[in-house]
Amino acid sequence: MNTSPFLSAAGARLEQPALDLLPLDISAYRHGNTGVDYCHRFESGRSGPDVTIIGLTHGNEFCGAHALCELLEQDTRPLRGSLTLIFNNVAAYQRFDPQRPYASRCVDEDGNRVWQTPRLKHPDTEESRRAARLRPLLLETDLVLDLHSTSNPVAPMLIYPELPDCSALVATLGFPFPQLLYKLGDYHPGMLISYAMQHGRKGCHGLVAECGGHFALESAQQAHAITRRVLYRAGLLEQDALIPPWGYEPDHSAGHYRIRNVIEARTEQFRFSQPYRGFERIARGEVYAQDEGPLRAPFDNCTLIMPARIPLCGAEAVTLAEYLG
Template sequence: MNDQPSILASDLPLELLPLDIGPYRRGNTGIDYCHRFDSGKPGPDVVIVSLTHGNEFCGAHALCELLEQDVRPLRGSLTLIFNNVAAYQRFDPQRPYASRCVDEDGNRAWLPERLKHPSSEEARRSAKIAPLLLDADFVLDLHSTSHPVAPMLIYPELPDCTALAATLDFPFPQLLYKLGSYHPGMLISYAMQHGRRGCHGLVAECGAHFALESAQQAHAITRRLLCRFRLQEQDAIVPPWGYEPDHTAGHYRIREVIEAQSEHFRFVRAYRGFERIERGAVFAHDPDPLVAPFDNCILIMPARIPLCGAEAVTLAEFIG
């Protein structure tokens, strides 16, 4: 990992800090920090994952709440996973971005060959928890973002996923991607491609990494999904969204991921995400100009500090 302080330090206040998850190490699955609760009644097997990236605390807060309140499914089963605990436990408030991972991005290691012969901390952890995902009917992966932008859902552009998302009344942006081509090593993609037939999943980006609102957002989407799958009572109290709803947010189709090809990659201005760039307009230099290649081009999750060989920004098309 690059050890420059400017990269590892945070330019946002650290409102949300890691919780002590030590009490949840011993689960009932034989895998540390993984808990499975079976109702004994027919129903979907729902898996909720937090800490795929070690410095994205919102999901851990949501899972701790479920465990503290002894939430149990009314039907089917509920599996709760604290994923990259090794990175999470390395958190240093002076270098909060250093605990994103140990060796590599934990949401790019989910490839069968990588899991068969794991060579990194993230791949070894993924190989351990993979069996829990392969039995799932639905997987929710809770994340947060570097920049303070609106929460978003990310999911494959498939009928089951789009139908599910439509039932959630999610008042924030929704990003659709082609399964198998966009980041092939994603956790939810692995579950859908190699797990139980009919499995589908969502990534919930719940807001900025260290914002209190991101934890509230993670609570809200988690509880709504439990109600949607009828794992808890339909009239159960569901917390409000962590952010002000925007019912005009719309849908976006992911078209291209831009990687920095040199150490000279620079955006033309400070982007946070969801800026619309006209076709042909320059949005970065690397060192040659990079231009928006299509109409309704939206910048998604631009890197705080672009690094050579790493993802700098995703280009998506606004589709309404």
């Protein structure tokens, strides 16, 4: 493997990551039973929630594919309701090149920003066309879990709307890692789970699980763990079902956070003031980056969430969240 360093947009030398988690061959799962490639639906024949698990919304986030393959290989079937398993951006996934491990995130654009009605009515990119095909499945679900991973090796996290029903669901999971709350409709228009909640069945719940670093074995274990816990708490698994341990140990970043601002890089000169990885907490007024001028923390308990590994002009550079405790 080529381990030669390369330069980030900030001029820092970035090492080629260790590729401990690699893509699986999922070609056997292309033809499901939904009429949409790489989508499988299993009915129990008993009343209960319709739960959807999604992996590969971003093509280089392999943990979700590993979790879905485990469920399929083990012939997991719902005790009640139904279970839908979706491999999302397979086109990007199939382009993975170990020499350019971050390049297969998408084909044309971020697949987790295209879920808006005008885009789905007139899709014009690989990701929007895929979303348009998946849309009918998302409108038939009561609970959707979207499995992701992060560019930087930080703690796993759950991201969900700040709504009583979502909070009540998460409270049953015993999740000992950071939880990020957002206002439905304000944070990232075009998010998959937000679309399902706003346009799908009444009372639909949505969770994004960020399961750790893209290429870490632990992220696959984390994806297995959160998936089976969600299915168990939804009543789709037997009471004595095997629930695997978490992939990580909790750390100082555990707690609740409220997402406040998404910061985009306005110029090619955007630079973080330090090599942040995520969950650094900074004081109000502290400079965390330079762009058209100094960028300062706008509120107390300001926490940097998923800072871009390589900030690009016009793209999201970092999310600012308030640590709630």
